[in-house]
Amino acid sequence: MIRFLALIAAGVFLTINLYAGVHTNASHDEEEKDFDVNELIMHHIKDAHEWHILDYKKSDGTIKSVSIPLPIIVYYKGKIDIFLSSEFEHGHKIVTKGNNSYILHHEKIYIADPESETGLKIEEKDGEHVILNEKPLDFSITKNVFAMFIVAILMIFIFTKVARSYQKNPGRPRGLQAFLEPLIVFVRDDIAYPNLGSKANKFLPYLLTVFFFILFNNLLGIVPFFPGGANVTGNIAVTMTLATFTFLAINLNGNKHYWQHNFWMPGVPVFVRPILAVVELMGMFVKPIALTIRLFANITAGHIIILSLVSLIFIFKSLTMSPVSVIFVLFMNCMELLVAFLQAYIFTILSALFIGIAVEDHEHHEAHEHVSH
């Protein structure tokens, strides 16, 4: 654990250096232009079509950007086009594949407008720029998708290793196994069994996968350099998809009592039942929406705070600000570390709780209550 914290701390300092390096260069290059905190932060927490690693200044004074180009997969008018994001040259170039021309603007892919020189059809509306270009369906392997692939491979590697060490060494856990076993046992004994009871074994794989998937993505999201740094669990599409799986797990496994309670609540006057049915129907959807927003908002907020604190240095344009930033960012990183575990836990325990309510064996429950009273 200490080693892990040290790693995080080292990461924090490296980020600061990295950010500092990047943006001193940037501000040097565009001294006239104001430092745009909003854009910087949005750039860091949003998805991207390339994985930006670092910028450096060449000896002739030009800024060189190092990034991993990721594959673009777009679908437009019955045609799938696949090419590397480097073909866009960071959004400066229109890419033409067959009949379709694409342009990348602020990490969004549009169909290029042949009438405009830049390929963009921009209209001024209430003082804001609105892009009117058509959009293809974007199935690209973006930064977040790539990060999820890394997490998936990492998880498969780690957990097969752990599973094998269980077979080799069934006694006292050692090494990686000893490090991960408390978490596995925690999910098993403190999340799955109390909420799901006898049906826990059926949902345990889902709960474990969702817990570790969120946890690993959260932790890698805190690490500021290459294999980490993607804001996966701070992306609403990801959290929405995970919440949808929980929604499906709840409603595909819900038993008679669950549906009865949802749509024709027993034990209340008949005229109240339709009202309750409406409330319960809303509740059915509010649960996964709450899961979606909670995870997304917590992780994104943490990242925004860290980035804002780092940005203080560039807002104040003063080196004296940096110790303050460093201390606050360090504090926030510890906070984020806690939040990484906490949010994975909350998502998992709420999923288990909701599934538990839906699959609960009613006779047993009533008998149990009767005994406990």
Added chain:
Amino acid sequence: MDLVTPGIGLIFWTGIIFLTLLLILAKVAWKPINKMIENRNQSIEDALKMAEKAREEMKQLQADNEKILAEARAERDKMLKEARDMKEQIVAQAKEEAVKEMERIRKNVGMEIEAQKAAAIEEMKNTIVDLSIEVAKKVIRKELKSDNEHQQLVESMLKDIKFN
């Protein structure tokens, strides 16, 4: 607003990645790990139960030992008591027999003495008779004509002389 608009591509990939991960991990990791943890929990529980049982047995054994010891002690006490009783009985019996024997011996001795005494008296009588006859013969040889008259005279005189 951009931030809270989910992109279809990411939803698609998240779904695929997550489901694949779930299927693979469920098969290669969660099931075996869960089974192993369950096995281990079971074996720990069994070991605890066995230890409890062993302790119980130990207690039982100890109680048995104590019982056996107590029984042995009681047996010993009983044996000692019996031995003591027997000794006393034997001693008493021996005493009784000794007394009887003594009694018998005493009786025998008395009878013997009696007999000896009677024999001695008989013999003394005879001797006295003979001696008397001899003496009387010599004294009164001249006065009595036959020995028979002498004999009768002496015996009638002896009858008057009773020993004891």
